[in-house]
Amino acid sequence: xxxxxxxxxxxxxxxxxxxxxxxxxxxxxxxxxxxxxxxxxxxxxxxxxxxxxxxxxxxxxxxxxxxxxxxxxxxxxxxxxxxxxxxxxxxxxxxxxxxxxxxxxxxxxxx
Amino acid sequence: xxxxxxxxxxxxxxxxxxxxxxxxxxxxxxxxxxxxxxxxxxxxxxxxxxxxxxxxxxxxxxxxxxxxxxxxxxxxxxxxxxxxxxxxxxxxxxxxxxxxxxxxxxxxxxx
Numbered sequence: 339x340x341x342x343x344x345x346x347x348x349x350x351x352x353x354x355x356x357x358x359x360x361x362x363x364x365x366x367x368x369x370x371x372x373x374x375x376x377x378x379x380x381x382x383x384x385x386x387x388x389x390x391x392x393x394x395x396x397x398x399x400x401x402x403x404x405x406x407x408x409x410x411x412x413x414x415x416x417x418x419x420x421x422x423x424x425x426x427x428x429x430x431x432x433x434x435x436x437x438x439x440x441x442x443x444x445x446x447x448x449x
Numbered sequence: 450x451x452x453x454x455x456x457x458x459x460x461x462x463x464x465x466x467x468x469x470x471x472x473x474x475x476x477x478x479x480x481x482x483x484x485x486x487x488x489x490x491x492x493x494x495x496x497x498x499x500x501x502x503x504x505x506x507x508x509x510x511x512x513x514x515x516x517x518x519x520x521x522x523x524x525x526x527x528x529x530x531x532x533x534x535x536x537x538x539x540x541x542x543x544x545x546x547x548x549x550x551x552x553x554x555x556x557x558x559x560x
Contacts, residue, residue, distance in 0.1 A: 372548045381451060381539060381551040382492070426492065433546045436482070436505045441491035 341365055344427055344440025353449050357414040361427035361440045364408065368429040371403050372437060373412045376424045385425075386412065417447045452476065455540050455552035463560055467528040470555045474521055474542030480504070481523040482549065483515055487536040498523055530559045 344361045351357055369390050374382035386401040388394045394401045400413040410429070414421055424444050428437040452475035462468055474481050483495040494507035498517035509515075517523040527534060535558050541549035
């Protein structure tokens with residue numbers, strides 16, 4: 339079983355839609371969670387960094403962590419064509435240690 | 450500019466050859482991570498260094514080696530290259546608390 343599972347998609351939505359991206363994990367020790375955006379073969383860009391359970395909001399992005407279900411989500415409101423990219427989740431048990439990445443979900447926002 | 454510098458950006462070499470990829474972390478970051486991303490594959494963790502010492506090892510082949518120098522820059526050495534080693538190689542750095550920051554990657558093509 340992989341440490342982190344992420345649906346690869348692809349996901350296609352119309353501009354302005356709310357997008358929900360999800361990851362599940364198996365290691366209950368994970369408590370640091372990240373979401374990255376990667377444009378076509380560029381370096382992944384950190385979007386959200388959260389600790390433990392709960393929600394964190396930054397502009398149009400909301401990260402949600404449910405440790406009891408071992409499930410994390412990233413919501414994108416008012417999606418834009420510029421949001422078209424691959425979104426990667428990542429998580430770790432301890433800060434400063436290796437983060438385990440999902441395989442990424444490919445998102446296309448259609449104008 | 451993420452603050453993590455990787456050189457070279459592109460590298461084309463023949464099978465059986467050896468190459469060195471270089472990474473300079475963000476100022477103040479002590480941890481350096483190396484990842485491999487093949488076409489349509491997720492980020493595969495190779496190795497982590499913290500302040501000059503190896504901290505964690507992932508799926509790194511014996512033909513690959515890395516080190517982190519006193520000035521904290523890191524080098525990834527790939528030898529006896531095979532066609533299957535063609536990939537994007539990313540370096541990331543992190544502070545003691547916080548997420549990774551990735552460089553823009555080195556695109557390696559083995560012909």
